[in-house]
Amino acid sequence: MPVSQDSFRQALGRFVTGVAVVTSRYENEVHGTTMNAFCSVSLNPPLALVSVDKEADSHNLIASGGIFAVNILADDQEHLSVTLSQKGTAELDAAHRLTGIEYTTRKTGAPILYGIHAFLDCKVINAIDAGDHTIYIGQIEDTGWGEDTLPLLYHRGEYGHLDLHDH
Template sequence: MIDQKDFRRVLGAFTTGVTIVTTRAGDKIHGLTANAFCSVSLSPPLVLVCVNKDAQSHDLIVQGKCFAVNILNVDQQHIAERFAQEALSGAARFDTLETRAAVTGAPVLGESLGWVDCKLTASHDGGDHTIFVGEVVALSDGDAKVSPLLYFRGEYRILENSDFPAR
């Protein structure tokens, strides 16, 4: 049996970007901080996000059949922290933020590194999470000169010397 603390510690060594996954179901909007996001296919354009089944956004993604993934930049750590708080929910998480509705109606955040707007095409059981697959119906990129917000070993991180690509 794998110890959950060991599992989290080892997988925490994998650096990820930080995203805000948003959704709309009727007049309800919600969002959560997530780092379990990746591209799946170019043709058709598909991405996936993994969402805890207990998260408030989970059922709204199922009901609304859509989600948007907002890729955060280094100056948006406060947004990641806000959307990770259980005390704030629904529209309160979006207060004071610049947002607009994407094609699906899911909110997208201003000043993010980029976003993809998706219609839900499949859901798969993933233990305590659901793996949501979405077809990208709209997307946009932000300022290419701004660094991404990263997550490594349980902490937010930034790139050093980000002007220099890996060799």
């Protein structure tokens, strides 16, 4: 018997992660969604994965477009994470379509947001069915990072910030 969803969330929530906005593009539609189920997979070739809820709008967009970008958020971008993890109002839906959010593109055409800590621009090479999620494995076509930024953190359902100063 598998554990309950609650136990799973309680245990998993104790694993500290960064926070990413995973962006996608299909034809002239762009989309961004907050995700932390992100993991590096292989160095040679460079591969990374994201695990995407089958119910999420980004799920089918990534499948159709065959690309995604992992935008690792900087510690002053909590507002983006909060906005792009919620749905249901016209304003939130517009934000998911990146209306009013500044971005550029690099190799694949997936949106690369401004002010982020780092990005991975990926081409989907495999999609693995996994329960109520699909694991998209992407080959990293381009990457970049901020020199002076710090990452936004997530732990037990709350945002956190790195304190690198000595005490």
